[in-house]
Amino acid sequence: MFDLSSRISKIVFGGLLVVIGFYLFFPIYWMITSALKNNAELYQIIPTFFPHEITFSHFWSAIAESRLLVYLGNSLITSGASATINTILAIYAGYSFAKYRYAGRQPIMLFMLSAQMFPFGLLLISLYPVMTSLGLLDTRPGLILSYIVFALPVATYMLYSYFSQVPDELIDAARADGASDLRIFHTIVLPISVPPIVTVFLYSFMWSWNDLLYSLTLIVSEDKRTIGPGLLLTYLNETNADWGGAMAASLLVSLPIVIAFMFLQRYFIQGVTAGAVK
Amino acid sequence: MSRLELKDVRKSFGTTEVLKGIDLTVEDGEFVAFVGPSGCGKSTLLRLICGLDEITAGQMAIDREIVNDVPPAKRGIAMVFQSYALYPHMSVAQNMGYALRLAGTPKAEIEQRVLAAAKVLRIADYLERKPRQLSGGQRQRVAIGRAIVREPRIFLFDEPLSNLDAALRVEMRIEIARMKERLGTTMIYVTHDQIEAMTLADKIVVLNAGRVEQVGSPLELYNAPVNRFVAGFIGSPKMNFLTLGARHGDSYALPGGEIALRAGLEGATTIGVRPEHLEIVEAGRSGTLGGTLTMTEHLGSDTYAYVALPGTEDLLVVRLSGERALKTNQKVGVALDPGMAHVFAADGTMLASARPVALEAA
Ligand SMILES: Nc1ncnc2c1ncn2[C@@H]1O[C@H](COP(=O)(O)OP(=O)(O)O)[C@@H](O)[C@H]1O
Ligand SMILES: [Mg+2]
Numbered sequence: 001m002f003d004l005s006s007r008i009s010k011i012v013f014g015g016l017l018v019v020i021g022f023y024l025f026f027p028i029y030w031m032i033t034s035a036l037k038n039n040a041e042l043y044q045i046i047p048t049f050f051p052h053e054i055t056f057s058h059f060w061s062a063i064a065e066s067r068l069l070v071y072l073g074n075s076l077i078t079s080g081a082s083a084t085i086n087t088i089l090a091i092y093a094g095y096s097f098a099k100y101r102y103a104g105r106q107p108i109m110l111f112m113l114s115a116q117m118f119p120f121g122l123l124l125i126s127l128y129p130v131m132t133s134l135g136l137l138d139t140r141p142g143l144i145l146s147y148i149v150f151a152l153p154v155a156t157y158m159l160y161s162y163f164s165q166v167p168d169e170l171i172d173a174a175r176a177d178g179a180s181d182l183r184i185f186h187t188i189v190l191p192i193s194v195p196p197i198v199t200v201f202l203y204s205f206m207w208s209w210n211d212l213l214y215s216l217t218l219i220v221s222e223d224k225r226t227i228g229p230g231l232l233l234t235y236l237n238e239t240n241a242d243w244g245g246a247m248a249a250s251l252l253v254s255l256p257i258v259i260a261f262m263f264l265q266r267y268f269i270q271g272v273t274a275g276a277v278k
Numbered sequence: 279m280s281r282l283e284l285k286d287v288r289k290s291f292g293t294t295e296v297l298k299g300i301d302l303t304v305e306d307g308e309f310v311a312f313v314g315p316s317g318c319g320k321s322t323l324l325r326l327i328c329g330l331d332e333i334t335a336g337q338m339a340i341d342r343e344i345v346n347d348v349p350p351a352k353r354g355i356a357m358v359f360q361s362y363a364l365y366p367h368m369s370v371a372q373n374m375g376y377a378l379r380l381a382g383t384p385k386a387e388i389e390q391r392v393l394a395a396a397k398v399l400r401i402a403d404y405l406e407r408k409p410r411q412l413s414g415g416q417r418q419r420v421a422i423g424r425a426i427v428r429e430p431r432i433f434l435f436d437e438p439l440s441n442l443d444a445a446l447r448v449e450m451r452i453e454i455a456r457m458k459e460r461l462g463t464t465m466i467y468v469t470h471d472q473i474e475a476m477t478l479a480d481k482i483v484v485l486n487a488g489r490v491e492q493v494g495s496p497l498e499l500y501n502a503p504v505n506r507f508v509a510g511f512i513g514s515p516k517m518n519f520l521t522l523g524a525r526h527g528d529s530y531a532l533p534g535g536e537i538a539l540r541a542g543l544e545g546a547t548t549i550g551v552r553p554e555h556l557e558i559v560e561a562g563r564s565g566t567l568g569g570t571l572t573m574t575e576h577l578g579s580d581t582y583a584y585v586a587l588p589g590t591e592d593l594l595v596v597r598l599s600g601e602r603a604l605k606t607n608q609k610v611g612v613a614l615d616p617g618m619a620h621v622f623a624a625d626g627t628m629l630a631s632a633r634p635v636a637l638e639a640a
Contacts, residue, residue, distance in 0.1 A: 172330050173363035177377035177424075178351025191367040 035059065035247035042244050058248035065249065070223065071230030072253055075209060078140055078226055082147035083204035086155055089148070090200055091193075094159030095185060099171065109160070112153045120150055124217060131218060138220045146218065147208040155200045162196040163189070198264055209257065227253050280341060280354075280431035280464045281306050282327065287336035289322055296322050298488040299336070304432075304466060304481075309458050311475040312468045313511065314485035320468045321360075323485070324434050327466065328357045340431065351377070356425035357434040360441065362417045364409040364424075370396070371405040374424045388427075395426045398460075399453075415446045422457070433465040439474065447471075454478060472514045476500075484508050506626035509550050515582065515595045517550045517620070533587035535567035537616055543629050548622040553597035555618035555632070558583050558604065559611040566611035569594065574604050585612055 034042060035058050037051045062068060097109050115123075127146055128137075136142030166189055174184040190197075212228040219225055225233070231253070235246035282304040289297040297319050304310050312320045325331045327338065329350035338345055345353050356377075364373050374395060375388040383391075396402040399419040409417055418438065425433055438454075439447045451474055458465060458478070469475050475482050476496045484491040484499065484507075492499060492508045503509035509517050523531030529538045530546070539546060559566055567587060575582040581602040584593040596612060604610075621630040 167361060167363065169359045169361045169363040170365070172325075173357070173359055173424075174365070174376070175330060176328055176350045176355070176357050177428075178349075178380045179376075183380070188365055192365075 031247045031251060034243060035251055037244060039244060058244040059252065061245055062249040062252055065234065065245075067222075067230065067234060068227075068249055068253065071225055071227040072256075074140075074224055074230075075227040078143050078147065078215075079205050079208040081140075082144040082151070082208045083201050085144070086148045086151045086204040087197060087201045089152060090155035090159050090204075091190075091197060093152075093156045095163045095189065097156070097160045098163035098166075099168075109157075113157060115149070116153045121213060123150075124214060128217065137218060138224065140224060143215060143218050143224075143226075144208075146214055147204075147211065151204040151207040155204055158200050158203070159193075159196060162193060166192070202261070202264060282432060282464065282466075283337075283339045283342075284327075285337040285339075287323075287326065287338060288334045289319070289326060289331065290334045295334075296488050297326070300490055302483060302490060302493065304464060307462050307464055308480050309465045309467065309478055310481045310483060311479035312466065312483050312485055313470065313472075313475045314491075315511070316470065318485045319488045320485055321436055324357070324436050324466065324468055327432070328355050328434055329353050330357075351380070354431035355434060356428045356430035356432075357436065358421050358425050358438045360437045362409075362421040362441075364417060364420055366409055369406050369408060370401060370412070370420050370423075373409070373420055374427050376424070377428045391427045391429075392423075395423045398426070398457075399423045414442055415450065418442060418446075418450060419453075422454075426457075426461075431464065433463055435465065435467045435469075437468055437470065439469075439471070447474075451478065472512070476512075482512075484511060486511075502628075502631040503620065504628055506548065506550065506622045506628070509620055509622075509628070513552055515553050515597065517552050518556070518592075518594050519548055519550050519622075520587075520590075520594075521548055522546055532567060533590045534569050534612075535565075535614075537614065537619065539616060539619070539621060540630055543621055545623045546621045546629055547624045550620040550622060551614060551618060552632075553582070553595040554599075555615060556594070556596040557613040558585075558596055558598060558602075559613045561609035561611050563611045563613070566613050567594075568609065568611055571604060571606050571608055571610045573606060574602075576601065583610075585610060587612075 033049075033051050036054045036056070037048070038053060038055045038057070041048060041052060097105060127149070131137045131142045131146070134142070136145065170188060171184055174188045179187065208226075210228070211226070212232065215226045216229040216232070219229070231246060231249055235242045235249065282302075284300050284302040287297060287300040287302075288295065300323060312323065314320055322331070326333050329345070329348060333346060340353060340355075365376065368376065371389075371392050374392045378388045378391065392405070393402060396405055399422060401416060401419045401423060404412060404416060404420075409420065412420065418441075421438070435454075439450050442450060454467075455478055467474070467478060479496060481493060482496055482499055483493050486507055491511075492504045494502075496512075499508060499512045503512060506519070510519070520532050522537075523533075525531075528541050528543070529536055532549075537549065539549075558571070561568060567585075569585040569587040571583055572586050572593060573584040575584075578601070579599070581598045581600070581604070583596040583598060583602075583604060585596060586593055594612060618632045619630075620628055620632050623629055
């Protein structure tokens with residue numbers, strides 16, 4: 001092993017972090033500055049790193065764009081519904097995989113995870129005819145269903161890993177106290193599993209919130225369009241490319257998500273099981 | 279009345295048989311300790327009695343009612359787990375009242391029973407706290423309290439004190455002894471701690487590899503172990519074992535000397551002598567074993583002397599009472615009273631115990 005505290009490794013790792021940080025944050029920086037530049041500056045051949053003159057006009061026009069609100073609402077409905085259903089399914093599936101022994105448990109789990117190994121663009125090709133034949137094309141349930149298909153395996157696996165760590169003695173104690181299996185799950189296991197459940201919910205939510213491809217393909221109607229394709233088709237279509245507007249609108253619509261994350265992030269680090277055993 | 283009866287109880291996990299036919303009776307109000315090396319099946323047996331696992335074969339009865347298929351809560355048994363297993367999101371009061379709440383006990387009665395148990399265990403001031411806000415000893419008390427409020431017919435403890443530090447362990451041991459006096463309920467207690475078993479139990483069950491080796495009172499096991507396993511397991515420091523050499527009549531060669539055993543013992547191969555039945559004397563005294571004193575340990579109340587005998591690997595442990603100044607790395611004699619020797623046959627069964635009186639009793 002090399003020494004992590006040595007000067008050289010500090011410099012190497014520090015440099016690495018700067019590079020990674022740049023990749024992570026530069027796009028956000030570019031989004032913000034682009035949104036604040038006026039069109040003349042925005043389309044200069046040699047882009048400016050810092051806006052010479054700050055303008056909020058892109059933001060005002062984005063707020064005035066009423067379609068954005070419809071898209072935002074649609075995204076909230078599809079993402080909220082798919083994340084909720086997905087989390088509920090993953091909770092029960094994950095717990096069953098973690099704490100019950102039955103034939104076929106391992107194969108079923110592997111089978112579920114194997115769905116994750118295909119590029120999701122590829123799966124869209126087979127999903128499309130399925131949706132068509134089920135009459136789910138251009139419907140919200142269809143889109144929600146396809147999001148669940150993709151987020152469920154990983155969500156289940158995440159909760160499976162967590163539930164596996166719930167001490168068996170805790171469950172045994174409740175059983176000895178006279179609780180039924182479902183009762184144990186709902187009154188003992190669930191209450192101590194809030195942080196991982198919130199994490200899984202956010203993961204599933206992000207999955208559908210960030211989606212462009214599925215929504216763009218499966219939804220045709222304007223009134224059901226979600227925010228990703230909505231932004232794209234509003235600002236960057238065949239006839240014009242309003243980069244400043246796109247950036248300002250993107251920033252505005254990410255605000256609710258950023259705020260939600262700030263409130264929920266404490267769940268990620270909270271350790272609720274402390275004091276249960278030992 | 280809470281009498282527990284096991285008849286040829288077996289338990290297998292898949293193809294491995296962990297318990298290989300346990301016959302055992304625990305009388306009403308008795309305090310029974312299960313001891314045995316780690317992995318011998320103590321916890322498994324306790325879980326079967328509790329009803330957490332199903333027995334593979336055999337019969338289990340509580341007060342003459344066969345409970346093989348009765349779920350845990352209906353058996354009237356409460357178990358205290360090694361890891362405490364407190365519900366982390368519930369307060370102490372909620373933890374203790376959980377079983378009663380499930381059983382539909384009226385709220386007022388739950389509160390009153392929880393408070394009564396908490397007072398006895400001196401945790402009444404912590405009823406609103408969460409387990410993580412308690413010390414190890416307090417958590418242990420809550421775990422015991424959770425069992426007490428149910429007023430079970432039988433208490434089960436699975437190494438309840440093994441997570442506590444030495445001082446707290448002694449304190450809780452006394453607490454459990456008091457609880458036994460006060461409640462008079464049947465209790466089964468798994469431990470690997472000799473002192474806990476010897477001091478608390480009316481009856482000790484020695485388990486080894488899924489079988490009962492011996493059942494008896496602490497002193498019976500100490501004085502008249504039925505075989506070499508029990509002899510070596512009960513007592514601390516462990517019993518010394520010496521292989522018998524060439525025989526002349528009733529006299530046998532031993533490393534560094536010889537011993538004359540009781541007449542008529544056929545098939546004797548090994549003797550066992552407890553450290554407290556040996557004495558260090560000057561080298562060369564007749565009738566003693568000659569060896570080299572290699573090390574001493576001073577415990578204040580006792581001194582342990584370790585003697586290397588010629589031709590043996592294991593050091594002979596001699597327990598001397600009080601402070602004894604001994605020079606190490608010198609030749610010494612070890613005095614051995616033949617009447618204090620346990621004699622074992624090749625298969626480990628005991629041919630003669632140290633005290634003939636106790637042997638007749640056994
Ligand atoms: N659920 C189980 N599945 C398979 N083997 C088990 C299970 N529980 C216990 N065992 C095995 O049974 C044996 C006895 O275990 P246990 O009763 O816990 O021993 P101990 O006397 O240390 O409490 C061990 O070898 C253990 O590996
Ligand atoms: Mg055990």
